[in-house]
Amino acid sequence: MPIGHYPHHDLMISKLENSFRLSTEEKQALRELPIQLDDVKANQDIVKMGDQPSRCCLLLEGFACVYKLTPAGKRQIMTLHIPGDIPDLQSLHLKVADINIASISPCKLGYIPHKEMYRLCERFPNLTAAFWRETLVDASIFREWLLNVGQREGYSRIAHLICELTLRLNAVGLAKDNTFRMPISQAELADASGMTPVHVNRVLQALRADGLIISDKKQITIPDWQKLTEAGEFDPIYLHLDEKAVS
Amino acid sequence: MPIGHYPHHDLMISKLENSFRLSTEEKQALRELPIQLDDVKANQDIVKMGDQPSRCCLLLEGFACVYKLTPAGKRQIMTLHIPGDIPDLQSLHLKVADINIASISPCKLGYIPHKEMYRLCERFPNLTAAFWRETLVDASIFREWLLNVGQREGYSRIAHLICELTLRLNAVGLAKDNTFRMPISQAELADASGMTPVHVNRVLQALRADGLIISDKKQITIPDWQKLTEAGEFDPIYLHLDEKAVS
DNA sequence: CGAAGTATTGAACATAGTCAATAACAGTGG
């Protein structure tokens, strides 16, 4: 079958191939996965803490996030998810969800039953490794965010976050000419960076004033990648991408 | 072979069994893993960012940590490791280390070649799942630390960190009567909590004054578990332990 | 148009950081 007849599967495949050489057979098996499509509105919970999901969810369109709440009600966004990501791959081996997953913008989701994933992993140890690796990259991103929130001040923190998004969106073709849609409110940025919305607003103004970002509605342009990475102390090693530099 | 003849292997096995029922055959295979012992002094790097390790390292005695540095030289400790942990299981599938691993106290390590781990995983898919799950629990701890650092103030942050250590040490028999050794300096606590050593010192004094912890040298006693968990807003779900409550 | 959500502003305040000095402690060799 030609590529393109299975756009949903191919999104996942191209992400996995970022790091793993997959055989034709493996790719074919991936394309045979049943995917149940679903659309959700913005700000909908997709997985809730305590859930025991029986399927994984592939993000096909839109932005989503993983978050946790403190008992006092404060929210920390742990990572952002973009098309191609599988936000709760972890549910394959952690039966009880310790996180919440929510849409940020309207999203298109594809659900894949755990059962099918297990079957696939049994047949293709190489795919097990590829999925395992995906969860390891997720963990690496959590660590970098921890570094970001724990050790950098607001200005760098936001710059870093934007750098990461740029590279990741670029890797799935959703950023062109250092420009992309970022349908994330300042309140959400605040929850992602461990700051208040008010402070995020001021930091964004500073970044704009310094010419590090240009924003028009939800569209972001990065006029000087070099300067932004310096401000964010950004080193992409933790993303474990191929050598896909941003010019 | 009776349990106890392989104390190093059995430490790992009992940790894995926390969550997975292992067959006799699987346990035997684990015991047959070659483990190369090594002793390291306190504050030694075990793995460095950029390394491409060819073996995993099992922590047999002592405390270790995973940390990252910002280019500006600030250090964030991402997690603490205690005996039974395998700090760099991730190196099985992430070829280039994106973290540093260091001893905190003098440590005894056991190195296991990747080659042997791959062989084991090939033979026993169930062990693959068990190891994969370990890395997922590590990721869950990163997330909780991110929540901790991003959303809680100093007092709760330190309380939370102590709660986590108590439960984890308890799970491997290193805490008795809510008392355990914690050979961690205030500077290290600071790096783990995203605070300055000065502030950590003041928070510890407050925790002592409030009767939440009693500390004698490097020994910690928790006189009132209930109160400490409240102060730290601590919910152990993220550790994915068996129901091993602390009284 | 109107309502709801989102962004922006200002002023007062608080948590935590910085700097710098001193005290306590732990490990070493004589």
Next chain:
DNA sequence: CCACTGTTATTGACTATGTTCAATACTTCG
């Protein structure tokens, strides 16, 4: 066992980054 040395803990005074509260504008969208 003690003096010596380097590390770790503690304290105070000052500062700064970021928060809180509250009001006002701007968007978006039915």
